Amino acid sequence: MTGRKPPGVPVETWVERQIREAQERGSFDGLPGTGKPIEGLGQPRHELAWVAEKVHREQLPVGGILPPSLALAKEVEDLPERLARERSERKVRELVEDLDVRIRAAVRGPQVGPPLRVGVQDVEAHVARWRASR
Known part of the structure; x- marks a missing residue:
């Protein structure tokens, strides 16, 4: 890393000089991907595509970065599959009731991100489906 940009030198000139000097030193030789095409170059990309790629690459929990809605x-969407893994009716009720509390809070609170398009869940209907699957 070089020092600060000298006064009176345009930023572009200063940056280009640093790149040229690094190339001459061989700083970019042997980097991973050298000589390979850049994946996805030239294809249309959504402005937040990098976020989706980061989540996928780092195997991050999606719920932690999505807007609440x-x-x-x-x-x-995942609730039926999650409830199917539960062993007790009490736990099924707790899970649905907890989700309902968070949905109600989201409805009452300020909207962050896209509008909330899900409503409070019917606890008894979920419990009935869980029982029927047993």
Whole structure:
């Protein structure tokens, strides 16, 4: 890393000089991917595509970075599968009731991100489906 940009030198010139000097020193030789095309170059990309790639690459929990409305929608979508793994009716009720509390809080609170498109879940309907699957 070089020092501060000298006064009177345009930023572009200063940066280009640093790159040229690093190339001459061989600082970029043998880097991973050298000589290979850049994946996805030239293809249209959504402005937040890098976020999705980072989540996938780092195997991050999606619920932790989604806006509350989308995280809750994902939870509602995954709820039947999650409840199917439970062994007790009490736990099934707790899970659905906890989700309902968070949905109500999201409805009452300020909207962050896209609008909330899921409603409070019917605890008894989920319990009945859970019982029927046993």
